[in-house]
Amino acid sequence: MKPQERYRIGELVRRDFCPPLGIVADDDEVIDAVLQQNFVPIVDDRGCFCGIVTRRSVIAALANAEAALIGKAI
Secondary structure: OOHHHOOOOOHHHOOOOOOOEEEEHHHHHHHHHHHOEEEEEOOOOOOOOOEEEEHHHEEEEHHHHHHHHHOOOO
């Protein structure tokens, strides 16, 4: 048996590594989460994976919102 074969996936996965947000998370929750980690998994009410929000996508959305406020398009 190879050394790495003695581990089970469940023993390696860290549940606290990248905590998910619910699909109904508000903007402040998302911003707080992406300040702590590069991406945030999004889960539905059953805890099933729906997608990922990246720090880059949040920055782009905020930049576009600001540009819209001042009348410029990015």
